[in-house]
Amino acid sequence: SQQGEEDPQALSIQEGENATMNCSYKTSINNLQWYRQNSGRGLVHLILIRSNEREKHSGRLRVTLDTSKKSSSLLITASRAADTASYFCAPPDTGTASKLTFGTGTRLQVTL
Amino acid sequence: GAGVSQSPSNKVTEKGKDVELRCDPISGHTALYWYRQRLGQGLEFLIYFQGNSAPDKSGLPSDRFSAERTGESVSTLTIQRTQQEDSAVYLCASSLDHIEAVKYFGPGTRLTVT
Numbered sequence: 001s002q003q004g005e006e007d008p009q010a011l012s013i014q015e016g017e018n019a020t021m022n023c024s025y026k027t028s029i030n031n032l033q034w035y036r037q038n039s040g041r042g043l044v045h046l047i048l049i050r051s052n053e054r055e056k057h058s059g060r061l062r063v064t065l066d067t068s069k070k071s072s073s074l075l076i077t078a079s080r081a082a083d084t085a086s087y088f089c090a091p092p093d094t095g096t097a098s099k100l101t102f103g104t105g106t107r108l109q110v111t112l
Numbered sequence: 113g114a115g116v117s118q119s120p121s122n123k124v125t126e127k128g129k130d131v132e133l134r135c136d137p138i139s140g141h142t143a144l145y146w147y148r149q150r151l152g153q154g155l156e157f158l159i160y161f162q163g164n165s166a167p168d169k170s171g172l173p174s175d176r177f178s179a180e181r182t183g184e185s186v187s188t189l190t191i192q193r194t195q196q197e198d199s200a201v202y203l204c205a206s207s208l209d210h211i212e213a214v215k216y217f218g219p220g221t222r223l224t225v226t
Contacts, residue, residue, distance in 0.1 A: 031212050042116070042203060042217035043155075050212075088155070090215075096160055096168045098143055098209050104154035 002027055003101045004089035012109040019079050021106040023072040023089030030092065033100060034063060034074050037086045043102075046074075046087075079110045116218035118204050124224045125194055133189040133221045137206030144187050145215065146179060147203045155203065161187060162209055194225045 007022045025032070031050045035043040049056045049065045049072065056063045062075040076083055086107050090100035117136045125131050137144050146158040157171040161181045172178070176194075181187040191198055201220040207213040 033214070035215075041201070042219045043205075043215070044217070045214045048212060048214070092211055093157075095170075098207065098211055098213055099145065099157065099160050099168060100215060101157060102147070102155035 002029075002091050002094045003103055004032070004091050005103045006087065006089055006106040008106060009104065010107045010109070012111065013079055015079060015081055015110055015112050017079055019076040019083070019108055019110070021074045021087050021108070023074070023103075025070050025072075025089070025091040027070075027094050028067070032065060032072050032092075033090045034061075034072075035088045035090055035102075037088065037105065038084075043088065076108075079108075081110050081112055084108060084110045116204060116206050116216050118202075118218035118221050120221060121219065122222045122224075124226060127196060127225055128193055130190065130192045131194055131223065133191075133202050133223070135187045135189070135204030135206075135218060137185070137187070137204070138216055140184070141206035141208060141216070142184050143207045143209040143213065144181060145205045145207075146187070146189050147205065148200045149203060149220075150200045158189070158202075191223075194223075196225050199223055199225045 033048045034046040037043045047058045049063045060077045065072045086105040088102045088105040093099040119134045144161040147155040160168040164181045176192045179189045203220045205215040205217045207215045
């Protein structure tokens, strides 16, 4: 079944720097969502990018999608300590389209 | 309610006991999902509800795990004869049921089996 795989597994940067996280998936998709998780609790939706979009912005977030490479990236610009969290990409499942599958995420640490 | 709620927030139980975890989805959300997250791991899909039927229960790890949902409302995940490997955070999410629907997650129930 479909599953997003994030890379790197962990990323440590200083406040003000940019953070880039990558995601790869296996089969064709109609869209891909990114989520954030603080302290091992509930996930929060960040952004959705459709398969006919190559790039999308939301505040300090920029998401790209390359369907030919089956990959996506999430860029956080001018990072803040509050951005410290785990980030997950979530492509739709191949079987149940509304179901999302999650990988292990990228753990981002932003230090002062 | 304003968001997805789960109860209890924490549960400590002895090996072999049964536990029930509850999820209250956002009103009007037809789809409901249960995930499990072990410490330092990703989210593991358990079961998906559309209304009160479960078209995808492929992620339930064993017959000790079961779930039900009342209409388009509350869902209960039951784990019988708990084992130590069941220790994890159990996350519930709800959404409208279409491919682009945003999933709204509850805060999770942290289950510890001693």
